[in-house]
């Protein structure tokens with residue numbers, strides 16, 4: 001006999017599909033139109049890759065290429081440093097017992113998540129100008145590093161909580177120094193968490209527009225600021241092509257982090 | 269970005285006892301020097317005198333706050349009355365952010381529920397589908413929405429093709445477009461924490477409620493909603509706080525009439541206005557509101573945890 | 575006892591966690607080559623004491639010496655002491671061989687020598703064929719033996735084992751007991767073994783320390799602990815016993831005369847510290863037998879439990895004190911409920927306790 005399923009509510013499934021439609025429709029439409037042969041951006045003129053060719057060879061190509069290089073260099077550097085700092089912080093929060101200022105430190109690590117982006121942007125600009133730090137790649141890197149730390153911290157700390165400390169105790173019982181216990185035992189067990197922390201920080205850095213726009217200084221662009229500058233003059237097909245490429249990068253990275261996460265789970 | 273602070277620090281383990289402060293030093297240096305200190309400096313700036321075309325003169329004044337809250341007439345010599353221009357912008361921001369939170373909850377709760385009640389085998393795929401847009405560049409998503417809503421954009425074309433409308437709707441540069449943009453930007457933030465709460469929900473409670481003569485909607489109201497409330501509250505904060513200070517959606521999808529606090533602040537530094545102390549004051553006011561919301565949430569949570 | 579034969583000397587160790595005191599001044603010594611067991615109910619501080627010896631916890635007060643040297647200030651990785659963890663804690667990302675060689679490598683052995691020694695120890699625990707597997711691919715019993723091999727490989731001066739058999743099923747547990755004892759004898763290393771299973775403690779140990787609430791209650795051989803418990807806690811915790819409230823009339827040279835409930839006076843062995851006045855007499859159920867004569871006490875039968883070779887009678891003395899009597903089931907009739915029985919208490923096997 002069929003019983004009523006207590007988990008089922010009328011309309012929830014439709015709402016979910018609606019939610020997915022809302023989330024994906026704009027992205028899919030832009031991706032589709034990026035293959036549009038027509039110069040009029042909304043009339044469909046057949047399939048073509050010409051806007052992708054334009055991205056790499058067109059008049060704006062050098063600008064976008066430089067912006068892309070800046071974006072990726074900064075994202076890699078900021079995510080790497082943030083991952084190291086976050087790993088150290090996670091060890092401190094999860095493996096060193098109680099000490100003074102622990103709760104304050106947790107609040108500090110999460111501070112970049114709590115301060116609205118526009119406020120961080122303004123404060124960073126004021127700070128760099130006041131201390132006479134020349135705005136440029138370096139300021140972008142530092143600003144990105146700061147807000148990448150909590151994003152790297154979240155998966156790393158979560159993973160560390162799920163690795164019991166008995167392994168490191170066993171290592172120390174077998175004459176490993178604390179550093180050896182960390183390097184030979186905890187670190188290898190943390191790899192999935194560290195990788196997803198890195199990827200998260202990387203995506204977040206790549207994603208940032210507002211803070212970058214404030215601290216970038218004249219003449220230096222990252223992909224988001226370059227795209228923003230372009231869009232201000234109207235959406236052109238080459239922007240849709242770039243957007244689609246960046247979309248692809250995000251999807252690949254998220255998939256990667258998802259696969260790593262699953263692998264990490266199934267191994268335990 | 270804003271959010272509650274998970275990833276707690278209650279662990280009892282102390283295998284590296286004594287090295288805590290040393291390991292936290294880099295985090296303190298970078299976040300302390302390059303975020304905490306700048307925010308403090310910004311607070312100082314909000315009390316300084318403006319220099320035309322950006323920058324400040326190091327003279328103490330309340331002028332920025334005065335300008336934000338009070339109207340002293342064109343020449344500054346009339347008795348002060350309340351200045352509604354900026355409060356109006358602030359109010360519009362709160363209203364838009366609140367509305368976006370409401371709509372996100374309306375769509376996000378059923379979605380989170382549905383995903384969390386899928387069989388374990390397919391659940392993570394569903395979750396994956398919901399999270400992907402969250403990781404796609406916000407600028408690109410906003411631009412996509414702008415493209416979709418254009419007067420000659422796909423949405424209007426589609427509606428005209430189906431014959432629902434004869435003339436294209438003028439959607440862009442309206443409060444509606446900004447609302448859609450905010451909703452679209454932060455929807456995943458609502459789904460994820462609610463999903464986490466529903467996943468922990470003990471369905472035996474629903475069974476107990478059904479056993480005690482609740483129909484499914486009564487169960488939802490009396491048993492499920494209270495149980496997953498922490499997730500709902502977290503989701504609402506995660507949507508409300510960044511919506512309040514949003515810049516991209518109002519800037520790209522809105523116009524002069526849809527100005528929000530984020531754009532107001534941005535304009536003081538990047539735009540023509542160039543009034544740094546005023547921008548810093550507006551940012552301070554925004555920060556105060558956001559921190560207030562987070563503090564209330566943290567205290568409520570602490571009270572519930574006992 | 576000669577000072578030289580003492581491997582570990584725990585000297586008035588106190589361990590506090592905030593307001594909780596887990597160890598209240600524990601003093602005991604563990605001799606070289608001995609199988610020493612810490613026995614006690616859950617939460618009594620066994621793990622805490624073991625972790626203090628291993629160096630995972632700082633002691634709040636007191637001192638721990640290893641062969642006469644104070645090791646209290648040394649961190650875990652500098653103590654020549656190894657642990658077999660309750661959950662084994664085998665490094666999941668390393669092979670069995672790498673796990674076993676881990677401690678050797680840390681002590682500066684060359685990779686070659688470490689591997690040789692690791693293989694030798696694996697042979698001792700009969701796991702030679704599993705050297706290249708990962709811990710996740712082993713059964714519980716095999717993991718347990720890897721954990722043992724890993725801890726034995728660096729030839730520690732003392733091996734600490736925290737309930738190492740608790741994760742195994744009953745059958746395996748019994749087999750491993752024998753094996754463990756044999757390995758202990760072969761290696762001659764002092765084992766400090768934690769358990770809350772008294773049967774395990776009685777069958778394996780050379781000496782047992784019974785703990786409760788952070789105090790050591792009694793230290794002795796299994797036989798001393800079972801037959802000559804010093805106080806109510808030990809008597810009650812080890813095996814089954816009857817605690818009779820008696821009136822102690824004289825105590826002299828390890829013996830005492832006591833008046834049982836009902837008035838019969840008998841002469842029994844007494845624990846150190848027993849005094850005249852009201853006291854407790856411990857009598858094992860099998861040392862009380864129904865008799866045709868007048869008996870030392872009389873009781874009314876409440877119920878019985880049939881245990882196969884034995885029958886356990888639950889009875890009450892006239893003053894209401896519950897009494898358990900164990901009698902052989904062969905031949906005898908089972909006394910019906912309400913029957914009044916005359917019972918003999920075997921005076922030589924009873925014991926007057928210190929509290």
Ligand SMILES: Nc1ncnc2c1ncn2[C@@H]1O[C@H](COP(=O)(O)OP(=O)(O)OP(=O)(O)O)[C@@H](O)[C@H]1O
Pocket residue numbers: 280591594595596614615616617618619620621622623770
């Ligand atoms: N890290 C700690 N912080 C606070 N109290 C603790 C800590 N570790 C142990 N305790 C307390 O110390 C007491 C002794 O604990 P211990 O783990 O030594 O017991 P045990 O005899 O090993 O018990 P079991 O047989 O259950 O393993 C307990 O009351 C426990 O709650």
Ligand SMILES: [Mg+2]
Pocket residue numbers: 620621622
């Ligand atoms: Mg224990």
